[in-house]
Amino acid sequence: MKVKSCLAPDMRISELARQTGTTPRALRYYEEQGLLRPDRHASGYRHYDEQAVRVVGHIQLLLSAGLGTAAIAEILPCIPDDRTVLAPTCPELLDALAEERHRLTGSIEKLTTARAILDRIIQGAPDRH
DNA sequence: CTTCTGACA
DNA sequence: TGTCAGAA
Numbered sequence: 001m002k003v004k005s006c007l008a009p010d011m012r013i014s015e016l017a018r019q020t021g022t023t024p025r026a027l028r029y030y031e032e033q034g035l036l037r038p039d040r041h042a043s044g045y046r047h048y049d050e051q052a053v054r055v056v057g058h059i060q061l062l063l064s065a066g067l068g069t070a071a072i073a074e075i076l077p078c079i080p081d082d083r084t085v086l087a088p089t090c091p092e093l094l095d096a097l098a099e100e101r102h103r104l105t106g107s108i109e110k111l112t113t114a115r116a117i118l119d120r121i122i123q124g125a126p127d128r129h
Numbered sequence: 130c131t132t133c134t135g136a137c138a
Numbered sequence: 139t140g141t142c143a144g145a146a
Contacts, residue, residue, distance in 0.1 A: 013132070024132080025139060044146075045132055 010047040013038075020056040027056070033069035035059050035076060051081040058086050066104060071096050 013024040020027075030036045031046075036055065038046040058079055062072045078090035088094040 023139080025141090028133090029139080043132080044134095 010049055011052075013046050013048070016048045016052055016056065019053050020060070022056065022060070030056070030059055030069070034073045035069060054084065055079075055081050058083075061086055065097075065100065067096065067100050071100070 011019070013027055017024045017027055027036065027046075031038065036048075036052065036059075038048045038052065041047055055076070058076065059072060062075075063069075067075075075090075075093045075096045078093040079086065080089065083089075088097065
């Protein structure tokens, strides 16, 4: 039995943008990247359902974690759109996250090295008495 | 009034 | 990503 019948079925792009703290521009962009597939009405307007709010939330979370739209497009289908929290539900998702984590580890190492170099230069600056 | 697409002094 | 144009 469905206990999901809420009152907020379909909304237009500006509404979804408001509810997700983004802009219509970004939502159209997500769609271009294959992250969203809203249905169209005769008017040509995009229509989103409540689930879209969570999906967009997942997209934003993944984006802020550093994943690219391409990666997100691949793993998004692994996530049941009715999930409130994002958890690894399939091997593909886990792999993508592990990969991104690995990339971050590499970036952190480079940044740490860069900072160490700057520290040495700063320390070695002239007239330091 | 709102959204759509395409484009970028 | 913002923003503007021209159309619906």
